[in-house]
Amino acid sequence: MSDETRETRIEAQNPLSASQKNPEKTSHIKSLIWGGVVTLIILAFLPVPLFTTNLSFMFYMMLWLTMATSFNFVAGMAGYMPFGYVAFYGIGAYATGVLYKTFGLPIPIALAGAAAAGVAIGLLLAPTLRLKGVYFGIVSLALAMAMKLIISLMPAKITGGSLGLILSGANDPTMAYYAMFIVLLGALAAGTWLSMSRLGIALRAIRDDREAAEVVGVNVVRTRLKAWVMATMFPSLVGGVEAWYTNAIDLESSFNLLVTAKSIVYAMAGGLGFLVGPIVGASALYGIDQLIWRHFPTLNLLILGVVIIALMLLLPRGIVGAFAQRFSRFRRFIP
Amino acid sequence: MLKVDQLVKTFGGMTALAGISLTVPDRSILGVLGMNGSGKTTMLNCINGIYEATAGEISLDGVSLIGKAPHAVFSEGVGRTFQVPRIFPQMSLLENLAVALLNKGLSNAQVAEISAHWLNKVELYRLRHNYAEELSGGQQKLLELARIMVANPKLVLLDEPFAGVNPSLALLLIGIIREMPQEVGCSVMLVSHDLTSVYELSDNILVMHEGHVLAEGNAEAIQKNPDVIEAYLGA
Amino acid sequence: MNELLLQGLVNGIVVGLIYALIGVSLNVIFGVLRVVNFAHGEFIVLGAYGAYFAQQLLGLSPLLAMPLVFLVFGLIGYGLYFLLVQRLSRSNDPEHASLLVMFGLSLVLGALMLLAFEADSRSLNFSLEPPFLMFGNVILPTTKLLGLGVSVVITGCLAYFLYRTMPGKALRAIIMNRDAIQIVGVDLNHLSALTFGLGLGLAGITGIIVSMIFPSFSPFIGQDYTLIGFIVIVLGGLGHPIGAVAGGILFGLAEQTAMVFFSGTVAMLLGFVLLIAVILIRPAGLFGVQNLR
Ligand SMILES: Nc1ncnc2c1ncn2[C@@H]1O[C@H](COP(=O)(O)OP(=O)(O)O)[C@@H](O)[C@H]1O
Ligand SMILES: [Mg+2]
Numbered sequence: 001m002s003d004e005t006r007e008t009r010i011e012a013q014n015p016l017s018a019s020q021k022n023p024e025k026t027s028h029i030k031s032l033i034w035g036g037v038v039t040l041i042i043l044a045f046l047p048v049p050l051f052t053t054n055l056s057f058m059f060y061m062m063l064w065l066t067m068a069t070s071f072n073f074v075a076g077m078a079g080y081m082p083f084g085y086v087a088f089y090g091i092g093a094y095a096t097g098v099l100y101k102t103f104g105l106p107i108p109i110a111l112a113g114a115a116a117a118g119v120a121i122g123l124l125l126a127p128t129l130r131l132k133g134v135y136f137g138i139v140s141l142a143l144a145m146a147m148k149l150i151i152s153l154m155p156a157k158i159t160g161g162s163l164g165l166i167l168s169g170a171n172d173p174t175m176a177y178y179a180m181f182i183v184l185l186g187a188l189a190a191g192t193w194l195s196m197s198r199l200g201i202a203l204r205a206i207r208d209d210r211e212a213a214e215v216v217g218v219n220v221v222r223t224r225l226k227a228w229v230m231a232t233m234f235p236s237l238v239g240g241v242e243a244w245y246t247n248a249i250d251l252e253s254s255f256n257l258l259v260t261a262k263s264i265v266y267a268m269a270g271g272l273g274f275l276v277g278p279i280v281g282a283s284a285l286y287g288i289d290q291l292i293w294r295h296f297p298t299l300n301l302l303i304l305g306v307v308i309i310a311l312m313l314l315l316p317r318g319i320v321g322a323f324a325q326r327f328s329r330f331r332r333f334i335p
Numbered sequence: 336m337l338k339v340d341q342l343v344k345t346f347g348g349m350t351a352l353a354g355i356s357l358t359v360p361d362r363s364i365l366g367v368l369g370m371n372g373s374g375k376t377t378m379l380n381c382i383n384g385i386y387e388a389t390a391g392e393i394s395l396d397g398v399s400l401i402g403k404a405p406h407a408v409f410s411e412g413v414g415r416t417f418q419v420p421r422i423f424p425q426m427s428l429l430e431n432l433a434v435a436l437l438n439k440g441l442s443n444a445q446v447a448e449i450s451a452h453w454l455n456k457v458e459l460y461r462l463r464h465n466y467a468e469e470l471s472g473g474q475q476k477l478l479e480l481a482r483i484m485v486a487n488p489k490l491v492l493l494d495e496p497f498a499g500v501n502p503s504l505a506l507l508l509i510g511i512i513r514e515m516p517q518e519v520g521c522s523v524m525l526v527s528h529d530l531t532s533v534y535e536l537s538d539n540i541l542v543m544h545e546g547h548v549l550a551e552g553n554a555e556a557i558q559k560n561p562d563v564i565e566a567y568l569g570a
Numbered sequence: 571m572n573e574l575l576l577q578g579l580v581n582g583i584v585v586g587l588i589y590a591l592i593g594v595s596l597n598v599i600f601g602v603l604r605v606v607n608f609a610h611g612e613f614i615v616l617g618a619y620g621a622y623f624a625q626q627l628l629g630l631s632p633l634l635a636m637p638l639v640f641l642v643f644g645l646i647g648y649g650l651y652f653l654l655v656q657r658l659s660r661s662n663d664p665e666h667a668s669l670l671v672m673f674g675l676s677l678v679l680g681a682l683m684l685l686a687f688e689a690d691s692r693s694l695n696f697s698l699e700p701p702f703l704m705f706g707n708v709i710l711p712t713t714k715l716l717g718l719g720v721s722v723v724i725t726g727c728l729a730y731f732l733y734r735t736m737p738g739k740a741l742r743a744i745i746m747n748r749d750a751i752q753i754v755g756v757d758l759n760h761l762s763a764l765t766f767g768l769g770l771g772l773a774g775i776t777g778i779i780v781s782m783i784f785p786s787f788s789p790f791i792g793q794d795y796t797l798i799g800f801i802v803i804v805l806g807g808l809g810h811p812i813g814a815v816a817g818g819i820l821f822g823l824a825e826q827t828a829m830v831f832f833s834g835t836v837a838m839l840l841g842f843v844l845l846i847a848v849i850l851i852r853p854a855g856l857f858g859v860q861n862l863r
Contacts, residue, residue, distance in 0.1 A: 081666050083673075127850055134606045134665045135808055138800040139849060145797060146842035149835055198437050201426075205434040208423035215383060215421075216435040216482060217409040257793065261677065264670065273425065298685060305677030309654065312671045316661050332427070332464055 034335035037276055038188055041065070045181055049174045059173075059245060061286050062180045063238055067259070068266035068278030069187045070234035075264070076272035077194060078227040079207035080129075081137040083260055084144030088118045088232045090254035092239030094151055097165040097249040102158050107170055111179065111240045118236025121147070122229050129224050141257075148255040164250030167243065176245035183237045190230055191275050195335065203227050207273070235263075261304060262289075269311055271318030275335045280319050336360050337382070337413075337490050337522065342391035344374075344381055351377040353546040354391070359490065362516040364523040366537030368530070368557075370566075373543040375526045376418060379492045382524075383415045384408040395490060410438065414483025415492035420475040424468035428459055428478055431467050435486045453481040456511060473500035477508065490522050491515070497529045505532075512536055534558070573707040578830035579823065584714050586822020587721035588779055592795060593802035593814030594728060595772035601745035601809035602765040604665050605655055608672035611795030612679035613643065613770050617777020618787045619683070622692055632696055632778050633720070639774040647770030651763035676792065683789035691788035694781045717783040724775060725815060732811055741765060745809055801845050806856055813856055820844070820856075 048058045067089070074080045095117035099110035128139050151159055159165065194200040202223045205213040214220050243249045270281025285307070293300050315322050324331040337359040344352040351374045359365045369375050380386040382393055384405040393400045400408050414435075423431050432450040441449070454460040457477035462470070467478060476496060483491055496512070497505050509532055515523050527533050533540060534554040542549040542563050550560045557563055592610065599607050607613075617639055624635035654671055661667040698712040732738040740761060780795075781787055798821070803809075806817025821841055828837035848856065 081669065083669075131849070134669050135804070137666070137669055138606060139804060139845070142797060142801055142804070142842060142845055146839060146846075149839045149842070153835055153839065198433075201430055201433050202437055204426055204430070205423050208425050209421050211385065211405070212417070212421035212423065213434060214405040215385070215409060215415055217406045217438055217486065218434060219404075219406050219438075261673070264673075268670070298681070300681075301677050302681035302685070305674040305679075305681060308674030308677065309671050312661075312667050312674065313654070313657060316667060328466075328469065331466065 029333050030335050033333060034192065034275060037279060037335070038192075041184070041188070041279070045184070049177055053173075055173055055177045057290065059177050059180055060290075061282070062177075062184045063242060064262060064266055064282045064286055065279060066180070066184045066187045066234055066238050067263040068270070068282045069184075069191055069275075070231050071263040071267045072272055072275075072278045073191065073194060073227055073231040075267060076274070076277065077200065077203040077207060078224050078231075079210070080140075080224070080228075081134070081264075082140040082231075083137045083257075084140035084142070084147075085235060085263055086255055086257060086259040087140075087144035087147045088121065088235035089239035089242075089259050090144075090151070090251075091117050091121055091147060092236030093243040093249045093254045094159060094165075094239075095236070096240035096243045097160070097167060098158055100167055100170060101160075101165050107175075107244055111237060111244070114236045114240035115233050118232045118239075119229055122232030126225055126228065129221060129228060141260075144255065144257075144260075148251060151255075152251055160249070162251070164248060165243075167247040167249070170244055171247055173245060176241055179241045179244065180238070183234065183241060186237075187234050190234070194227070194230070195275055199223065199226055204273070258301075258304070261308070265304065265308055265311070268318050269307075269315075271320035271322070271324070274318075274320045274324070277318055277320045284319065336396060337524070338392075338394050339378075339382065340392040342378065342381060342393060343389045344377055344386060345389045351546055352381065352389075355543070355546070355548055357541055357548070357551070359522045359524055360538075361489075361522055362520060363538040364512070364516060364525055364536050366533035366540040367524060367526045367543060368528075368533060368540060369543035369549075372545075374546045375543055376494055378543075379415055379494055379524070379526065382408070382492060383413055409435075409486070409488075412487075412489035413492065414486060414488035414490070416476070416479045416483065416494055416496060418494045418498060420472065420479045422467040422470070422475050422478050422482070424466065426467060428454060428463045428465060428467055428470075431478060432482050432485050435482050439486065449485050453485050456484075457481045458507060471501075473504040476500055477504065480508070480511065484519065487519070488521050490524070492524045492526070494526050495528065496525070497527055497532060509536065574830050575827065576706075576708050578827040580708060580710065581714075581829075582823035582826035583819065584718045584721075584783065584822070585826055586819035587718060587725065588776060588783070588818070589798055589802050589822045590725060590815040590818025591721055591772060591776045591779070592799040593806060593818045594725065594811050595769045595776070596799045597803050597806070597809055597811050597814045598728075598732075598741065598772075599766060599769035600803070601811070602741055603651075603655060603668070603762050605658075605668040605766075606665070606672065606800075607769065608669060608796060609676035609679055609792075610769075610773055610799050611792035611797070612676050612683070613773035613792075614777040614780060614795045615683065615787055615789060615792045616679065617643065617774035618694075618781035619687060619692075619777075620774060621778040621781045622694055625694060625696075632694060632782050633716075636720075636775050636778055639778060640771040643774035644767035644771035647767035648763045650770070651766040655762070655766060656759065676796065680789055680792055683792075687789055689788065689790070691786040693786040696782055713782050717779045720775075720779055724772070728772070728811070737761070737764075742811075798841075801841055804845055805848050816856060 045058060045062055049055060071085060074082055092114040095114040096110045099105045099113045100107060125143060128136060128143070131139055202213070202218045205218055206220055206223060210220060239254065266282040266285055267278040268281065269285050270279060271277035292303055317325060320334060324334055339355060339357045342352050342355040355378060357365065367375055377386065381388045382400065384400065384403050384407065388401060395411055395413060398411060400411060423434065429450055432453065433446055436446050436449065451460060454463050457480065459474060459478060467475065470478060480496070496508055500508060512523060512525065513536055515521055525533060525536060537554065539551070540554060540557045541551050542557060544566050549566060550557055550563045592614065596607055596610055599605055620639040621632045621635045624630040624638060625632065654675070655668060658664050658667045658671060696713065698716065700712060702709050702711045703715070732742055744761070802817040802821055803814050805821060806813030821844065824840050824844055825837045828840045
């Protein structure tokens with residue numbers, strides 16, 4: 001494309017954009033939209049236990065909203081694709097189970113322990129943050145599988161061995177539901193903070209062009225480490241709360257690669273890099289996923305795979321991203 | 336003052352820089368000419384820490400830059416632009432500039448003021464909330480320049496600033512570069528193919544050829560230098 | 571104890587060469603196309619099923635099935651390139667996009683195999699006379715020896731192709747410098763599609779060797795092979811064909827000797843420890859070039 005044509009394009013388009021006259025309004029509208037979305041989420045999930053005892057559908061919806069949102073911290077804001085994301089979920093579940101069952105600690109402390117364990121493992125894996133692109137992704141996957149092996153090698157007295165752990169006595173679905181609610185709010189708050197803070201700006205700069213960010217003074221390793229630690233805490237908490245909700249933990253489901261897969265699909269279907277992306281994606285696809293799961297369990301994986309391929313080929317920027325691209329003058333209003 | 340002494344850079348068996356020495360005095364513009372592949376970009380990459388120099392010394396005001404990571408070199412006051420502009424496409428122009436000011440300990444108001452000043456200078460202020468990828472190639476080069484200028488650098492390294500820029504933007508760019516030494520107080524290393532603008536802007540000119548310094552001097556001397564005429568301007 | 575160790579080392583070389591084949595084909599694909607083939611393991615398992623059905627339906631021995639499977643998989647790869655891979659090169663982040671597409675493909679193939687072949691594991695009806703050879707106290711099943719021989723021959727052919735023939739040299743040229751090759755005027759699309767076909771063809775053959783050597787296979791083990799392949803190429807250096815051979819043999823030796831002294835789980839874990847060690851000491855892999863970091 002020649003410079004001339006591009007310049008005329010910009011010239012022609014700019015007078016059209018409404019915000020041009022009062023650009024400071026932009027960020028105001030953006031915050032309003034985001035505030036509305038968060039309010040909607042609170043209203044949708046807060047009163048559910050008052051109406052029904054069948055919390056499962058909404059519980060897992062919050063779970064995927066949280067997983068996709070925090071996946072967005074690493075993938076959308078820091079530009080990593082951690083295929084081993086499930087490791088933190090599994091570690092959270094096991095930390096909760098072991099602390100509660102084996103060491104007899106109360107659930108809230110066990111959950112705090114889960115978050116701490118996730119962050120600790122995240123810090124342990126920090127050297128891999130030096131790796132570039134897909135290289136990071138596949139190493140992260142290998143390390144997740146290594147975590148699973150390590151837990152399977154631990155004495156059955158602690159981890160329950162191949163039978164897993166049953167958290168009898170902790171059964172309180174309503175409390176677990178609200179725990180997940182709080183974790184979700186925490187993830188939304190963290191996302192809000194990230195998008196406004198200087199850390200968020202540095203992260204997005206790295207995602208857009210790592211070398212250029214370095215050249216204008218961004219310490220890439222340190223910046224990414226911060227986002228990484230934030231992003232490891234939430235899946236660990238989610239894994240822990242899910243363990244509490246179901247009262248059962250086992251290796252296969254705690255370290256199932258599908259946990260990563262769904263986090264990726266939901267976040268990407270919505271649009272990585274936008275706060276609302278994972279929310280739109282998870283809301284749009286979660287219901288469909290549940291329907292398929294209930295009626296055609298064997299087709300679930302097949303369809304998940306097809307959805308991933310179709311998304312990447314047809315809608316690589318996700319629903320929100322595609323909208324932003326198509327209606328570029330509204331893009332600045334999208335949180 | 337930037338001082339480069341016997342800088343060597345090899346890639347495997349290939350020598351891209353075979354002992355380059357130069358100085359850029361404060362508040363001056365050094366033009367760097369040379370054919371494609373003569374090592375100009377490689378030299379900039381060594382100075383700002385993207386490449387590790389194989390041998391030699393680089394220092395700015397007596398502080399050695401050897402072994403420093405790019406972000407640390409930037410903190411020492413060295414800004415640089417790229418041959419193909421490297422802006423942050425998915426961020427607004429204001430955010431693009433904010434990245435360079437993250438570690439300066441400035442208040443939001445100060446950041447806004449400095450950013451507004453430089454966006455005005457490169458005539459992009461009215462587009463400040465647009466995403467950088469919406470800019471034309473030439474505008475992206477201007478944004479890239481503004482992005483390093485907000486940090487008030489001591490030295491800026493410009494890699495082919497006029498390549499792919501249309502004539503009117505090039506004029507704007509030339510105006511900004513010309514006043515850098517006096518108004519901003521920084522020195523400039525201007526790598527370019529564009530002979531006329533280099534001759535016009537530079538206090539001193541260096542001609543590189545296959546990793547060596549072929550000639551050095553003012554515009555007049557360079558134009559008369561027989562080696563340059565033979566190797567660069569073509570006989 | 572010494573015989574056991576020796577046995578482990580011999581097994582390590584046999585298994586290591588299979589791993590090497592997995593790694594080389596992954597690396598050829600990655601090197602040329604910048605595509606990390608997450609579905610590689612599924613194609614390996616499909617290759618094993620190919621041998622199985624060639625035997626059941628056509629009465630072909632696995633060795634004779636090899637050229638057939640290579641050809642069929644090669645054609646599939648050639649087609650898949652245009653269907654899935656080609657358009658990814660225009661995305662903002664082609665490497666991640668391709669990784670995700672291939673991940674999706676791996677889920678699809680795994681599910682399809684499960685639907686088509688059911689979950690139970692199969693094994694090839696394949697034996698040789700005599701069933702094994704004894705070297706001192708080391709037992710060597712002849713099927714393993716044959717698998718070893720085939721792996722060596724195929725690795726050799728591949729090395730000859732990459733280092734001695736024109737198309738092979740062109741492939742390596744792309745691996746080393748993708749921009750330069752466009753200037754020279756090679757039909758990048760055609761060559762890329764051929765490469766993808768070559769990679770999948772090799773995966774198919776690897777699957778046949780796997781079915782000859784290991785007692786059984788099932789739709790579930792694809793991801794294990796993918797993971798092994800990933801470890802191998804990270805060990806050897808991403809995009810480096812010879813590095814993958816070294817990485818594969820190293821990993822095979824470590825795994826099989828550990829198997830002698832500990833359990834299979836520990837052996838697998840050792841592979842991961844090796845991986846972490848290499849990342850920390852030489853982030854670009856044993857043979858990799860620096861800029862992969
Ligand atoms: N990362 C690299 N690896 C190998 N060779 C390189 C690398 N960067 C530059 N070169 C080589 O160094 C030489 C000088 O290149 P460059 O500095 O880009 O030239 P210029 O900017 O003067 O056109 C060229 O031959 C180029 O191929
Ligand atoms: Mg250059």
